[in-house]
Amino acid sequence: MTAPTAAPATSGQLATFRLDGDLYGVEVEHVQEVLRSQQLTRVPLAPTAVAGLINLRGQVVTAIELRERLGRPPRPEGTDAVVIVVRLHGEAVSLLVDSIADVVDVDASDFEAPPDTLEGQARDLIRGAYKLHGQLLLALDVQKAVSA
């Protein structure tokens, strides 16, 4: 596994997903699997970003609501989240996103640091943007995203 935070501008493959209209990406090597919406067990008194616990084939995995984490409005009623299970330091954590998109090859030369106007929680979690054809792909810092 490579440490994503060490080198902000990396080439490689990102698994991309949509969240509140934007396209985000996480290093494909961190992604263990993608699941349809799962039954969540809420955890009282947990940080708001912790959406609950998921039963992943007998393993208990914490689910992080990425919308909450990025300071976005809650997912509209009636739409199900997609669960991305990522594995960090041997521990599985899952991220709740709107929908999953393609795996994209990115090039370091397209990378740019986050714009200065980006504020708040999101600034810590977004390493920068890859300028893809027609749109921006925001590179998510998975480590920080899951340490809610």
Next chain:
Amino acid sequence: MDGLDDIVEEFLVESHENLDQLDADLVALEKEPDSRERLSSIFRTIHTIKGTSGFLAFNRLEEVTHVGENMLSRLRDGELELTPHRTSVLLQMVDTVRSLLTTIEASGGEGGVDVSAVVANISAAMENGDGPATEAPAAEAAPAAKAPAAKKAPAAKKAPAKRTTRAKAAPAPVVEETIEEPVAELPVDLPVEPAPPAVVAEENPVSEPAVADHPEGEAAHPDAAGGQARRAVADSTIRVDVDLLDELMLLVGELVLTRNQIVQYVGRSTDTDLVRASQRLNLIASELQEGVMKTRMQPIDHIWSKLPRVVRDLGLQLKKSIRLEMEGRETELDKTLLEAVKDPLTHLVRNSVDHGIEAPEDRKKLGKPAEGVLTLRARHESGQVVVEVADDGAGIDPVKLGAKAVQRGLLTQEALGRMSPADILQLIFLPGFSTAAAVTNVSGRGVGMDVVKTNIESIGGTIEVESDPGVGTVCRLRIPLTLAIVPALTVECANDRYAIPQISLQELVSLDAEKAANAVEEVGGAQVYRLRGELLPLVRLTDVLGLTSERHDGHVVIAVLRSEGRRFGLVVDRVINTEEIVVKAVGGQLKAIGLYSGATVLGDGTVALILDVQALARRALRTESVDRQESRASVSEAAAAETERQRMLLAAIGGGRRVAIPLDTVTRLEQVKTETVEKVGNREVVQYRGAILPIVRLDRHLGAYGETDQEVLEVIVYSDHGRSVAIVVEEILDIVDGEAAVRSDIDDMGLLGSAVLGDKVTELLDVRAAILAADPAFYSHPTTTPAGVPDSLLEV
């Protein structure tokens, strides 16, 4: 084998393993004679065997290994060069050691195995590395012939082990082949170095017993067969990597979960075959779980065995004479848990020796025997292991302890004033607390009990301390049997399910709306429930978790939990089930909340959080502790006044007299046929549940004269510490609350006084006197309750 004691058996198992390794090492060493690492490893192995054999008084074994060790140490230090001949001699030594071990295993002694030839060979080889042709064959012939003779059972077992190593040097021979091929071919396959005859001989001593070169081979054969019939010590146990066991445990855990799911689904099915299959699955899974758990179980003696030494050394150092007693040393618990309790237990023992037991002269002054007694007790109790460290020392004085706590600024004088002695005792678990007047290097540095407590709690256990000033102290650890699978109660709260480990659960109380309205009372704003007279502070799970209860019908379900020696009632919406749950770790974010000890997957696949009862108690009771302590104090006052607030059993004893007996002291109510009453001396007894029950007739005891010709006697049975007495009354009338009673102090023999209960004057029975009348020895039991009314009888 039966005659071998554990140490020898362990030695044999270990040595056999080491020898197999040694064979491999020696052969590999031939290929790389310069490998210091390998030589050191071989040296260590032989050294270990030598050391142990010396200790166990196996002199010949020691002799052989001693010369071998000498040679190895010189080889290791580079003084000698490893030649093929020396390797052969070393292999011979290994064989001799092996045959010695076999003999020891079979007969318990070294038997007739002759070692002088090998010893001579090794000594010779130390001087002469090449093993000149003139001497070597002669020297080697003797052990060669001897080796198979003494080899017996393990030869067959060892051969494959040897084979794998040999195979590297000479790829051809494999076990099966050797058996089929004529023996003459073997030397051809062997390495080109001067192959020691001993090696050839052992290639197939069992499969070819009639080889002419080995006249003793025949004699060895019957032994070999016998050896194979019974399992050799080394074969009856295997060493397994703990990781593998952990993995198995994990899988079994998953299986249990799946089993739970299947059983739940099948419960709704009507297909009898399916139901039957699921029942079998249920059974097998349970047995498998038990079996796998057993593989990880070790007797507590493993950690206790080190303690006599600790106690002895400490005792000497502190000039105290202490006798260590152990009860229940065979009690088993999970290996990981065993490791985890080792240090806390040692600490408790050191503490008892250092602070608990007084110096001999002080003990004599107090009229105690000079020798202090430290007792370790372990037992299984409702799915837990209870370990007690008890001493008969000075005990802990709550007054001193409280003063110290105030002095250290750990709590205020006012707070102390509100605490009961039992609560004050728990102060010793506060960080930075030590009451030792002088800091010794044994303990008393202010670290200790709080660490012990933290360690015990980290494995899901609890610790409590009880002390009787002047009499002694008992530290009691409650430890779960295993960490992986725990029995738990599942409850529902605000539509979510939570699991509560059974270890903290004492009982469940369910109150319907009508009862709840009366039974749940308030003390200074905090809710309490009167559980058999004692006020139980109530904690609503919904309040703790910041949720809203889904239960609106007024029913109250209380789980009575115990944490750190205190009880409290957790109010939940409803109780779902008890089930075995597999504890799963939760991520760091959830651990930080400090309310959940983990999570689990329930039978239907949903995730449930496991409540950390200790943390819950700390969080919820902090604000209520003042009230709780007040209420506790009032309860103990009530207990001191004996009959106040107590439930009373009303009984008629004839002549219109009524007697009230505290309900606490009643174990059972029975009816006994008059004709079954027998006489022993001038006492009346009755056979009851296989024991002889002494009888006291209350009418005669109190000087009333009731009807004596009843056919059936109404009997109140009172039991304590395995002794029982029967109190005969004329009729059992009622159970009343003794609270509102008006009391007068008209005293009479056998009575405590009288009161108005249910509009009639009722005499309050002196239970102690009544019992003594029936069984004068009743209270002379060493651990009897001091007062006449044992208040612990109906406690849970």
